[in-house]
Amino acid sequence: MNIELSEQSIDALAEVISGGSANESAPSIGLYRQAWRLEAWFKTFGITFGSQQESRLPATKTAIREAIFIDNDLLLKRIIESAADPRDFINDPGRHTTVVEYLNRHLFFDGFKLEVVGRSMRLVEISETAAVTAELSAMAAGINFDTVSRDLDRALRAASADPELAVTSACAVVESVCRSILVELRIDFPSKQDISGLYKAVREPLGLDPVKEGLASDIVNDVRSVLSGLVTSVQGIGSLRTHAGGAHGKEKGFRRIDPRIAKLAIHSASAIALFIIETWQLRYPDRDLRLASV
Template sequence: MLKEFPKPLAATIGDVVGSYYYSHRRLETMLYEAGASGDVPEGNCVDKVQNWLVREGKEDVSKAFTILGKLIETLMDGEVSTWDPDKELTARKRINEILARYQLSYGFGGRILGAHSVTAPSKAFGDALKDFSVAEVEEEFERAVRFIDSDPAAAVTAACAIVEALCKHYIATERLDLPTSQTVKPLWVVVAKHLKLSPEQLEDDDLKRVLSGLSSIIDGLGAYRTHAGSAHGQHKRAYKVAPRHARLVVHSAHSLCLFVVETWQARKALAKGR
């Protein structure tokens, strides 16, 4: 994870966004709505955006990247206008290029991928979400990754919630019956059975052992969320969730969700090929 908001990145974003909107009042409103705080920096529109991002990055670099994502969301996600398409496409290209220089990328919905301690499992799942736009899943993904270091208990809660959100989306899309209890375990049972991921549905003993591990992850997510997460308050047994614990839980959840998405896609492709 970057330790501070890079000044060259802030300079390019300031130049692109400041030149694109060129309205002090509009930029100030956009930045405050994106989560920026404190007094408005002095200077022109370009300097204002640049200095605000750098200042926020000194206080909390994770927050600065969240602000950046929200600031450029409309520009990056909106339809290209017919009155000046070259201007918008050039702006998007410059943003993508400067983000790539720092091994970052923009994700639909104002997410800056690679900025919030994202390592292999989470990055792969984040990339998969680009073509799998489900608001609830994306929201929990961002929340889990962002809070690993600053609020590990909240990250644990979000890790469980992302599995629940994905399972609900799968059940709704495939027109399956929701279980009576819509917690992570019953939801997973429905999805696993439909995707034929339940160990008892397989003949290969080695694969059975691997897929049994998925059920163990589900059990662990539900139990850990209950005992240590932020959703259910303090449990009688004291759980001190460290960032390393939250990172393990989040990455386990993301690995499981990525496997579900890839299996789902593979089954769809197989069905189309018949």
């Protein structure tokens, strides 16, 4: 994720973090933080705050520009997400909504937006998001699937800049979910632990058969076709990872895959993983699905 903030977005971010100027008569957008609190806040990111020549608001802008100068997009991403941390607005959730909307109005022109994912905020690229990835990300956060969240984040960030890595991460999303189900059900892993082998291993215990769904006879074949399509997608994602993914070395002159294909793999993997998790929750409503430590 390459983050380039406009001056307007930097101003808006500084307004939210600092709470604005102490001399303003209008209510602050963000939470008013005294200088010593701002110093402690930025210190958690390794950023120096404040000087004798600058007041709170200008010093906050300087600190943000220092983060940009460091050229660490992950650092800047953390700062933006922390500026709208919902834990800071527990006693005033309405203000949190206002802060997120205020920042998003500015971030939109930079190609980003803040989304609520589980109990935290996440900065995402507008062009890289899709409903299915957002829903999977929210569900993964809700059931504490941090590995799935990280793989999905990595895939989305890499889709344009490193599509091979994006495909590898997309594949890992499905693999993590399948492994966790096998561990929870105490089923041995298949001899071939690639995405196809793992998906095949969870199909039977999850009852991924339209006949077992109790469906009307006139749509059984239709649903079977859709489920067969999932198998084809799983195989395709696995093959793409093998032939073009970032997990293997590339010979001289290797041609990168089209970012569109990487995004298709991400969205397909997200849909598959989401379907598997929802099926688990339907089949085993009283059992938590925990992340496999493998």
